[in-house]
Amino acid sequence: MRTLIIYAVLLTALRLMGKRQLGELAPSELVVAVLISDLAAHPLQDIGIPLVYGLIPAFTLLCCELLLSGFSVRSLRFHALLAGRPCLLIRDGRIDQREMRRNRFTLDELRYELRKAGVTDVSAVRYAVLETDGTVNLLLYAEHTPATAAQLHLAPEPDGYPLTILDNGRLLRGNLRQLGLDEAWLDGVLRERGVAARRDVYYLAADAEGHIQLTVRDEKRGAKR
């Protein structure tokens, strides 16, 4: 019972902290995540410790985190104080050694980040930004970046955002409505593609531009698009 309560509370807490927390942890978020998991573990391990000894501190931390992130959004200075500021490890193709030392970033780590981005020449990098979550983003000189359609004076067909209409045979009516389509349209598409029933579809997505992605269940037919 205690385990279920703690599980439900932690799940709620993480949900309230927002999606960002799960992927990229700022210092204060990391502290909260580590502390909450530790606090929750104690009442589970020792039945002599009341559940509130885990729940109240966990909620207190959650509230503090919500307040701090709220202040961070409103004040850039406070955000910088809490999360730090991004800094440039490479500026105009030259490694900033002072910044490297200040951030305790080794040359090996920088070379690893460059390799990860497929860059072998430091001089091709205009800026290397060490972000507040510890990731390094590279901005290359224009001559080293892939040409865009606009630079090539091309006018590619616009790509819409595909919404799933059929997931494992189940119809997602909300997405269908969002695209301004109806079930008659869906049945027409299936008929046109030679699919007998909705339950035969593994995945069907459509976008506002009218592009359709269809994958039929393996047992019915090979996947097609």
Added chain:
Amino acid sequence: MKKELAAACLLAAFLAGALLHIRYLDRTADALCALVTDAENAALDGDWTRSETCADEASALWAARMPYLEIVLRHPELDAAGDALTEFAGALTDRDPARISGTAAMLRNRLRSLADMEKLRPGSIL
């Protein structure tokens, strides 16, 4: 903004709840200690009837507070205080004046520490 407001309200509620909890524990410990002292004094004066009445009242008060205390305090500390209460009651039943003062002092000490460890003071916070 709603989330921040809810968080601030919840924090304020926790703080208010903690202050009420401390006050409640302090009063409970005071009431129990007073009953134990009365029982001890009556026993040392040879008034065993009054002594047992006070001890029974202390036991009844302890039992009445138990559902709340079990939720908010560590069980080993509650068990230690409960054991001290039983030992004190045993000393009164045995009418053993030599044990009564010692067990009463231990019980008062345990009860006070239950309240003191929850107080907002450097010793309990740090």
